[in-house]
Amino acid sequence: MTAASTTDLAPDAKIDTHKARQARIYGIVLIGLAILVAAVFGYGSEGNATFGLSRPRDPWVIPNLVIPAASFNYIAAAVLAFLGMRQFMRGGSRWSTVSIAVGFALATAAFLVWATAGKSFSLTGMLSATVVAAVPIALGGLAGVLSERVAVVNIAIEGMLLAGAFTGALMGSLLGGWGGLLSAVLVGGMFGFILAALVVTYRMDQIIAGVVITLFVTGVTSYVSSQVFSEYRFLNNAPVFRAWKIPFLGDIPVIGPVLFNQNLFVYGAFILVSVATYYLFYTRYGLRARSVGEHPRAADTLGINVYRTRYINVTLAGMVAGFGGAWFTLGSVGRFDENMTGGLGYIGLAAMIFGRWHPFGALMAALIFGFADSLQQKLAIVRTPIPSEFLAMAPYLATIVVVAGFVGRSRPPAADGKPYVKE
């Protein structure tokens, strides 16, 4: 018992020092950002940054947002310095997370103001692009949440997205947009089922199974696109789902074009995230699924069929990823290119971790990644002194930072990645 009581005490003390250390690190990061913002973004900007909020032909036109660049950035630097000092002096206060989030937001805003100083830039356009870019990441992340909640690590999301994109293009060309979408969802579900079969029934290592599915899908899609599509172009020419403007809501300035004048996939992603949240946290099936992810043996004892639950949820995850994959073809260009998903499935996994294995969290994280992505695309147009390759790296580096910074603080389902053998 004495051993137990000492081990009871020790972690507490450890957590306290850990928290204090973390708060100090946050403080240093914030002060560093303040110096960066003041020295580079504040000192280096002249004139006004003009952010366009609405287009001239919108029903309600609101004036552009004009910000004096240098003064805005100095103020931002001052706020950052204040937050940093506060973190540093009063380590471990409960505002740590908020401070660091506000800090990063301010630094990003300062960067944006610096980059657009003396020019003008459509803020609404960028936010709209953010939501669009977030769709595949959010759906990938949601697929990750659905399968990891039943303790199946899904590295195959990238492959499922690619399969969805490919099927969307092929079947969309043959059957029209809706047929393509349905087929993409079904093929995604099929790969989910294959993943479940490999890891649940054949007990293959989950990560190897995921990598192999991705390799296989990459191989098949590249093979068909160079063997068949290059010759029969009509097979790779699918109709595209255009934006549907929701009446009235779509006319609201800024919010309207960003949220209510998008295509099917954006609305679909929002609906799926809500439905998945309801399913996982407010229905008995969701509770069962989560119990399989946390403690499969206990779930089994209570009469839940662990294998079947895993099969169903991983197949559902595949269907979600297939829908997300269709975005690449049916939601944007209507044409499939080799490897067109470009690692977004893995960024989706990072979004899942960042979002703490919660559908809404994954969506929020995906919006942040989408923001990084659309930011780099817009900045490449505005021309900044930073080479475009480094801007394009931003989402990847952000993923690394997120995975490294948050993995310790967000807890995966307890049985995540472990196969279950019924006795």
Place this chain on the structure above:
Amino acid sequence: MTDTTSQSSLTEKLLQRAAPGRAEFEDLVIVPIFAVIVALIVGALVMLATAVDIETIGRSYLALLQGSLGSVNAISETLTSAIPLVLAGLGLALGFRAGLFNIGAEGQIVVGGIAAVIVGFSFPGLPWIIHLPLALLAGALAGGLYASIAGYLRAATGAHEVITTIMLNLSSYLLLSWMLGLEWMQRPGRSDPVSKSVLPSAELPRLLTDIDPNLRLHAGIFVMIAAVILVHWLLFKTKTGFEYRASGENPDAARYAGMHASAIIVFAMATAGALAGLAGANQVLGVLERATPGFSSGIGFDAISVALLGRSHPVGVLFAGLLFGALEAGGRQMQVDAGVSIDLISIIQALIIVFIAAPLLVRAIFPWGFKKPAGR
């Protein structure tokens, strides 16, 4: 309690599958052979499904054989393709042995290749005996450093190496395309992104030019053989190798035995990255003689398959690398002769690994030929 023990014994078994201690003949020989055969059959089915007629399928598999083994040129091509696969595969095998699933060989190849090409075109006037090893070393160092980023993050924060290495892969492509546009790096007089050529003193010399000047086999094959021997020695004859294997097979036991888990992770990633960097250096110094966009051409991903197929054993990796090199060289011939896209090869490769990594699946397809698993 039974729960955790049965699960841990199962994970042990799975790790053994990826990195077996003393694998049996059945797992080591029969399963891979079955895997290759089944993969070729499924590959034929894929071709059938894409409206390739039976005669062409026969012709393409014939071309696959001829292009990989049918002539001196074919064998030279097979070996040339195998060199980077074996080198990077050895690196990945080391990682698997230490319990790390490093998908980042691709990025490490890119970074290693960049470093090697910079050293390769920089120092004019150096004798080759210094210049060539220096360029190879630069590649290995750069690859090792790049990989140890992921290793450090894993050790310090627990960030999963699969995600971080993939992100490093994607970043490395962008890094390459940025560097190829730099003035001091780009080939003078060219507007397309191609680096300066490697000086002759840093080139890996071609070996068979006396027979036919087109034969591309280069001295990298000695680097490859040396690496196989070195990795075998490192893994099975040194304390470091023992620590890698111990912490891969049972991290808890290794920690209780006083091994530094974090240091092992970082070192294992660094060695793995150094080998992959060496593979990149081999490509730029031996085959291409310059860096071009996409010079890594997916070798890093094929190397994953090579390491899995070779059961993370250096000798196994050598044979798996030769097989994949043959598939690669034969695939090019197949594309020319039968007009079947070389991407078919990647389908076959993926299928081979499925069957390798899930022996239960092979057993389900071929119930004969295997003795019943014990205890059932």
